Amino acid sequence: MGHEHPAEHGHAALQHHFENMEQQREASTLGMWVFLVTEIMFFGGMFLAYTLYRSKYPEAFASASNHLDLKLGAINTVVLILSSFTMAMAVYSTQIGKRRNQIISLALTLLLGATFLGIKAVEYHQKYEDHLIPGRVVPSRPFDASGVHLLPGANPHNVEMFYWIYFAMTGMHAVHMIIGIGIISIILFWAIRGKYGPEYHNPVEVSGLYWHFVDIVWIFLFPLLYLLGRHLEH
Amino acid sequence: MKAMETFEAPKPARINYLNATYGLKSWLLTKDHKRIALLYLGSISFFFFIGGLYAMFIRLELLTPQGDLLQSTTYNKVFTQHGIIMVFFFLIPSIPATLGNFLVPMMIGAKDLAFPRINLLSWYIYLLGGLVTIYALLAGGIDTGWTFYTPFSTTFSNSYVIAAGLGIFINGFSSILTGLNFIVTIHTMRAPGMTWFRMPLFIWAHYATSLVMILGTPVIAITILLLAFERLAHVGIFDPAAGGDPVLFQHLFWFYSHPAVYIMVLPGMGVVSELIANFSRKNIFGYSFVAFSSLAIAVFGFLVWGHHLFVASQSVYAGMIFSFLSFAVAIPSAIKVFNWTATLYKASISYDTPMLYALGFIGLFTIGGMTGLFLASLAVDVHLSDTYFIVAHFHYIMVGGTLLAYLGGLHYWWPKITGRMYPEGWARFSALIVFVGFNLTFLPQFVLGYMGMPRRYHVYPPEFQVLHVLSTAGASILGFGLLIPLVYLIWSMRYGKIASANPWNLPGLEWQTSSPPPTENFELTPIVTWEAYEFAPPEETEVVGKFRDQPVEEV
Numbered sequence: 001m002g003h004e005h006p007a008e009h010g011h012a013a014l015q016h017h018f019e020n021m022e023q024q025r026e027a028s029t030l031g032m033w034v035f036l037v038t039e040i041m042f043f044g045g046m047f048l049a050y051t052l053y054r055s056k057y058p059e060a061f062a063s064a065s066n067h068l069d070l071k072l073g074a075i076n077t078v079v080l081i082l083s084s085f086t087m088a089m090a091v092y093s094t095q096i097g098k099r100r101n102q103i104i105s106l107a108l109t110l111l112l113g114a115t116f117l118g119i120k121a122v123e124y125h126q127k128y129e130d131h132l133i134p135g136r137v138v139p140s141r142p143f144d145a146s147g148v149h150l151l152p153g154a155n156p157h158n159v160e161m162f163y164w165i166y167f168a169m170t171g172m173h174a175v176h177m178i179i180g181i182g183i184i185s186i187i188l189f190w191a192i193r194g195k196y197g198p199e200y201h202n203p204v205e206v207s208g209l210y211w212h213f214v215d216i217v218w219i220f221l222f223p224l225l226y227l228l229g230r231h232l233e234h
Numbered sequence: 235m236k237a238m239e240t241f242e243a244p245k246p247a248r249i250n251y252l253n254a255t256y257g258l259k260s261w262l263l264t265k266d267h268k269r270i271a272l273l274y275l276g277s278i279s280f281f282f283f284i285g286g287l288y289a290m291f292i293r294l295e296l297l298t299p300q301g302d303l304l305q306s307t308t309y310n311k312v313f314t315q316h317g318i319i320m321v322f323f324f325l326i327p328s329i330p331a332t333l334g335n336f337l338v339p340m341m342i343g344a345k346d347l348a349f350p351r352i353n354l355l356s357w358y359i360y361l362l363g364g365l366v367t368i369y370a371l372l373a374g375g376i377d378t379g380w381t382f383y384t385p386f387s388t389t390f391s392n393s394y395v396i397a398a399g400l401g402i403f404i405n406g407f408s409s410i411l412t413g414l415n416f417i418v419t420i421h422t423m424r425a426p427g428m429t430w431f432r433m434p435l436f437i438w439a440h441y442a443t444s445l446v447m448i449l450g451t452p453v454i455a456i457t458i459l460l461l462a463f464e465r466l467a468h469v470g471i472f473d474p475a476a477g478g479d480p481v482l483f484q485h486l487f488w489f490y491s492h493p494a495v496y497i498m499v500l501p502g503m504g505v506v507s508e509l510i511a512n513f514s515r516k517n518i519f520g521y522s523f524v525a526f527s528s529l530a531i532a533v534f535g536f537l538v539w540g541h542h543l544f545v546a547s548q549s550v551y552a553g554m555i556f557s558f559l560s561f562a563v564a565i566p567s568a569i570k571v572f573n574w575t576a577t578l579y580k581a582s583i584s585y586d587t588p589m590l591y592a593l594g595f596i597g598l599f600t601i602g603g604m605t606g607l608f609l610a611s612l613a614v615d616v617h618l619s620d621t622y623f624i625v626a627h628f629h630y631i632m633v634g635g636t637l638l639a640y641l642g643g644l645h646y647w648w649p650k651i652t653g654r655m656y657p658e659g660w661a662r663f664s665a666l667i668v669f670v671g672f673n674l675t676f677l678p679q680f681v682l683g684y685m686g687m688p689r690r691y692h693v694y695p696p697e698f699q700v701l702h703v704l705s706t707a708g709a710s711i712l713g714f715g716l717l718i719p720l721v722y723l724i725w726s727m728r729y730g731k732i733a734s735a736n737p738w739n740l741p742g743l744e745w746q747t748s749s750p751p752p753t754e755n756f757e758l759t760p761i762v763t764w765e766a767y768e769f770a771p772p773e774e775t776e777v778v779g780k781f782r783d784q785p786v787e788e789v
Contacts, residue, residue, distance in 0.1 A: 135468045
């Protein structure tokens with residue numbers, strides 16, 4: 001039952017149903033891109049809701065957005081962009097066979113990802129303290145917009161709507177970051193074991209794609225959520 | 235280029251995918267797409283049966299104008315659960331997860347799908363979603379209608395909305411992973427020589443379906459999540475008291491659920507293309523038109539969701555645009571029907587059971603589709619919306635269309651899947667019963683809807699009773715007709731006539747390997763040099779297809 005040429009037969013990572021590593025690499029990369037398209041559609045519903053209600057209640061959204069911690073948001077943005085850089089370095093190092101750099105870059109990516117989540121936790125805690133968790137999610141602290149400076153024309157109800165969307169979107173984003181950290185941890189584990197190198201680096205590349213996607217979602221979220229009406233700030 | 239004659243049939247393999255390994259673990263942990271297809275076949279049949287039981291209660295209740303069998307709240311739960319089970323746990327996965335999983339790799343000459351473990355995962359996700367939904371049913375049920383409209387579902391319903399929503403949410407990932415697998419497989423794993431335009435139309439149909447699956451399903455996922463959060467947190471984007479809009483839910487819901495109906499019908503059309511071509515022994519008329527029409531349906535299908543909101547306070551101007559687009563989306567479907575019909579013209583037709591189902595599909599889908607045009611007309615829809623006309627319309631397409639295609643495909647490929655033939659006499663008999671029963675059930679419902687019978691009501695004016703009785707009688711016949719294949723198909727797995735590799739004597743790639751196939755599908759990777767549906771004229775019997783590793787001769 002010989003159906004593979006001996007030259008391609010040998011690679012340890014070749015799955016039985018693929019003809020050769022090239023096909024496997026193509027399939028796995030296309031698979032990740034298709035998956036990322038589904039993620040765009042997934043976040044799309046929330047972006048739609050955001051767009052609709054921002055256009056309906058611009059003052060309320062601007063008031064609420066002003067009240068978010070711009071400093072922490074901006075730091076987080078830089079942290080994530082840096083982590084995408086380290087991830088790209090990890091992929092590059094793998095491709096050129098620099099194992100030490102590969103491992104360091106992956107570890108740094110993890111560190112930066114965890115930093116992002118830590119800062120997010122601080123922000124969420126602040127919202128909790130300020131009674132800005134929407135509705136009855138925390139029954140003992142119902143939503144209370146009194147701490148938010150309301151621009152003229154802003155209705156407190158719609159401020160709550162902003163925070164609902166804020167938590168839904170950043171929360172969903174955080175879930176994806178946690179998954180991403182899990183994926184990169186696994187990649188790091190195997191990288192330390194020496195599994196990836198110039199002749200087999202697709203899993204690192206494909207994980208990088210996922211990580212960059214999560215980063216891009218934040219790049220959209222940050223201005224849409226944090227930067228509304230900042231020019232109106234006193 | 236000479237047509238490809240069927241090869242001397244490879245001897246029926248003693249070792250095939252069914253007996254290659256034994257034991258429960260070898261099935262529950264399989265990576266073989268064929269075994270996974272069978273796992274799906276079993277689970278989907280189970281859910282179909284449950285959905286059918288709910289249908290039985292609906293039809294029994296509607297025998298009399300009074301609400302005497304079920305209380306209103308119970309009736310609400312029965313039709314809701316019928317819809318949820320049938321749509322999400324039967325129709326959407328049916329053809330792709332069973333026939334698609336089995337045949338997509340075989341028809342393109344591959345050993346398996348691109349991601350076999352993800353394939354298995356998709357089945358487990360399907361089971362998990364099903365389990366959560368069954369929990370919701372048993373714990374008390376859900377009464378919002380399968381459409382979950384707000385604010386009833388977010389605020390006022392006392393039923394297990396979140397649990398049912400969670401079940402559907404989980405199930406959605408099964409759909410997404412299946413679609414992802416098909417897309418990557420079709421792009422990257424076609425056998426040498428299998429160009430896009432040599433692929434069977436079954437593959438084109440599943441490719442288009444997969445595009446819809448991956449683009450649409452995430453939207454229902456986030457919609458259900460938002461619905462669930464709103465119900466839990468008592469604030470949200472669908473609640474007018476919070477400045478939200480309940481109609482936003484309808485937009486988000488139908489943005490997926492309309493393309494979802496194309497997920498349900500496109501694979502059926504793919505099956506019908508196979509059945510029509512092969513049982514007419516003739517290439518499909520207008521192959522590229524049929525192929526492109528699948529893509530067109532997938533694209534246009536995303537542009538028409540607003541026709542579900544004509545009477546939901548959507549702007550009239552938006553309604554006009556959606557109405558126009560809904561007419562447009564009928565065109566590619568009509569192209570298929572015309573091309574199938576042209577294929578039949580002057581063809582050598584054999585009226586085996588699969589062909590009977592295919593012919594049934596063409597007729598019933600056409601009726602269903604044309605009644606869709608009535609509904610796409612704004613003024614007419616004002617009167618027909620939320621009546622039994624709608625119910626009849628979508629059942630003609632989903633039962634008269636998809637279910638018939640599913641049954642036809644199941645019978646057609648049964649010898650390939652099991653190595654056994656089904657009993658043709660019983661199969662034709664039950665196809666006839668199904669056809670008669672189906673029409674008797676749903677044709678009266680068009681009249682009922684036209685006369686004003688609302689959907690989701692179990693109490694109605696006495697003058698509607700005659701038509702309801704006819705419909706219930708039809709449903710009983712339909713149910714009986716569907717039970718017969720259940721019996722003889724299972725019977726045939728043990729006692730059916732043993733099938734050869736190519737019992738229908740056809741050129742498709744799946745027929746060039748043994749029945750049942752070996753685990754790796756083909757002993758040698760085929761090299762494809764022939765077009766799809768190339769039937770050899772009687773005089774030409776020279777074999778020109780080659781397998782890799784055999785000497786290549788000049789032709």
